Amino acid sequence: MKNKFLSQLGLAMRAGKLVSGDESVFKAIRSGEAKLVIMAEDASDNTRKKFQDKCQFYKVPLMELGTKYELGGSIGKEMRVILGVLDGGFAQMLQKCQVNPAEVKTID
Numbered sequence: 001m002k003n004k005f006l007s008q009l010g011l012a013m014r015a016g017k018l019v020s021g022d023e024s025v026f027k028a029i030r031s032g033e034a035k036l037v038i039m040a041e042d043a044s045d046n047t048r049k050k051f052q053d054k055c056q057f058y059k060v061p062l063m064e065l066g067t068k069y070e071l072g073g074s075i076g077k078e079m080r081v082i083l084g085v086l087d088g089g090f091a092q093m094l095q096k097c098q099v100n101p102a103e104v105k106t107i108d
Contacts, residue, residue, distance in 0.1 A: 005065060005097035006074035009038070009083070012094070013075040017087035020075065025051075025084040029058050034084040036061050036091035040068040043081045051082060061095065 012018045019028050028034035037055050039048065041064050055062040072079035085091045 002066065002070075002097075005094060006070060008090070008094055008097065009071070009074040010076070012085060012087065012090040015087070015090070017085060017090050018075060019084045019086065020077065020080045020082065022047075022050075022082060025082045026054065028084040028086060029054050029060050032058070033086050034058075034060050035088045036063065036085040036094060038062075038066075038071065038083040038085065038094070039064045040066060040071050040081045042067050047081055061091070063095065065097075 009018070019025055019034075025034065025037060029037065037051060037060055039051055039062060043051075043064075051062060054060075066074075068079040068081050071081070071083060075083070085094060
């Protein structure tokens with residue numbers, strides 16, 4: 001699933017439907033252009049908090065997947081911590097690739 005996700009990110013980049021970097025993604029979130037925000041799993045705590053708060057406030061879905069180097073490599077860059085998807089169709093396609101952990105129930 002992860003490889004499919006990363007190749008679809010590259011497709012979105014080539015289609016011009018991705019922005020990367022803190023300021024570009026913040027701008028896309030505030031303007032309502034961002035349909036999905038993707039953050040690297042190894043993002044710093046500060047970055048994680050900033051984007052979780054911003055996405056929650058503006059009601060933009062946020063997913064964490066891949067490392068900085070995997071995200072960057074998939075879009076032809078060195079490394080990227082944060083990406084914003086500007087197209088609803090690409091956002092839906094990428095969200096379908098998210099691996100949902102198995103539900104764990106506690107035993108009493």
